[in-house]
Amino acid sequence: MSVVEQLSNDVGVELERVLKALASERRLLILEWLKDPSAHFPPQEHGDPVEHGACNQFIVDKLGVSQPAGSRHLKVLVDAGLIIATPRQGWTYYRRDEERIQSIASRMAEI
Amino acid sequence: MSVVEQLSNDVGVELERVLKALASERRLLILEWLKDPSAHFPPQEHGDPVEHGACNQFIVDKLGVSQPAGSRHLKVLVDAGLIIATPRQGWTYYRRDEERIQSIASRMAEI
DNA sequence: TAGCTATATAACTACCATGTTATGTAGTCG
DNA sequence: CGACTACATAACATGGTAGTTATATAGCTA
Numbered sequence: 406m407s408v409v410e411q412l413s414n415d416v417g418v419e420l421e422r423v424l425k426a427l428a429s430e431r432r433l434l435i436l437e438w439l440k441d442p443s444a445h446f447p448p449q450e451h452g453d454p455v456e457h458g459a460c461n462q463f464i465v466d467k468l469g470v471s472q473p474a475g476s477r478h479l480k481v482l483v484d485a486g487l488i489i490a491t492p493r494q495g496w497t498y499y500r501r502d503e504e505r506i507q508s509i510a511s512r513m514a515e516i
Numbered sequence: 517m518s519v520v521e522q523l524s525n526d527v528g529v530e531l532e533r534v535l536k537a538l539a540s541e542r543r544l545l546i547l548e549w550l551k552d553p554s555a556h557f558p559p560q561e562h563g564d565p566v567e568h569g570a571c572n573q574f575i576v577d578k579l580g581v582s583q584p585a586g587s588r589h590l591k592v593l594v595d596a597g598l599i600i601a602t603p604r605q606g607w608t609y610y611r612r613d614e615e616r617i618q619s620i621a622s623r624m625a626e627i
Numbered sequence: 628t629a630g631c632t633a634t635a636t637a638a639c640t641a642c643c644a645t646g647t648t649a650t651g652t653a654g655t656c657g
Numbered sequence: 658c659g660a661c662t663a664c665a666t667a668a669c670a671t672g673g674t675a676g677t678t679a680t681a682t683a684g685c686t687a
Contacts, residue, residue, distance in 0.1 A: 424535055428532060429675090430532050433531070436627065476634065477676095494685080495685060496684095540645095576664095582646070583664075584664090585647075587664065587665065588665095588666095605654075
């Protein structure tokens with residue numbers, strides 16, 4: 406199947422959006438950090454870093470941008486389906502959607 | 517090797533640029549068409565479509581944008597290393613850099 | 628309830644991407 | 658040489674991206 410024909414697939418439809426989401430050094434860093442939250446962020450009092458991911462605040466701090474700017478980067482990644490947000494006890498935790506990321510990586514092999 | 521560490525590689529250094537180049541429906545179409553120039557463009561009087569690719573004019577026409585707009589899309593792809601330009605007898609032919617594209621696809625598997 | 632914290636949203640600014648038309652440049656051909 | 662063609666570049670308009678500060682919302686906690 407051609408890349409263009411894939412534009413009618415669930416992933417293919419979103420291909421341009423996903424690529425736009427990935428085309429940012431800061432968002433690539435976020436995805437990298439989320440591969441191993443415990444290694445990149447301070448210990449969390451609530452929420453298991455492995456199960457739920459890292460909280461917004463830690464990510465924003467590490468990015469070195471304002472809280473709204475970091476929050477929007479995370480939203481872009483969520484909207485592209487690359488990460489999953491889990492609101493919990495006033496915090497929001499983010500983790501990679503590995504299945505979806507893998508699916509996108511497969512499509513990229515056919516670009 | 518992590519994605520971030522790859523930022524010191526030849527491909528990794530360019531990862532953001534490549535993703536920005538790919539994050540455009542029009543440029544994805546160009547790459548798709550160049551997979552098989554003979555199937556997507558009229559016969560060329562000069563230049564072998566398989567060896568040198570399709571000429572600027574055909575691509576621009578098929579995109580349906582102005583000549584400068586199409587020309588710039590092609591330049592973005594060239595600058596990202598995704599296609600190769602071959603000036604010849606007043607025309608410029610473009611073909612995919614399959615080796616480079618494959619290299620990028622491999623890196624994407626580690627995103 | 629009152630106040631604190633975490634996150635999201637609004638409003639604004641600056642910059643980049645992409646489109647256009649106009650023009651420059653290089654090669655072809657009569 | 659002069660006209661034509663192919664492509665690149667310049668100049669400009671416009672929309673989207675990404676940053677900021679200010680403000681709203683929601684959940685703890687005393």
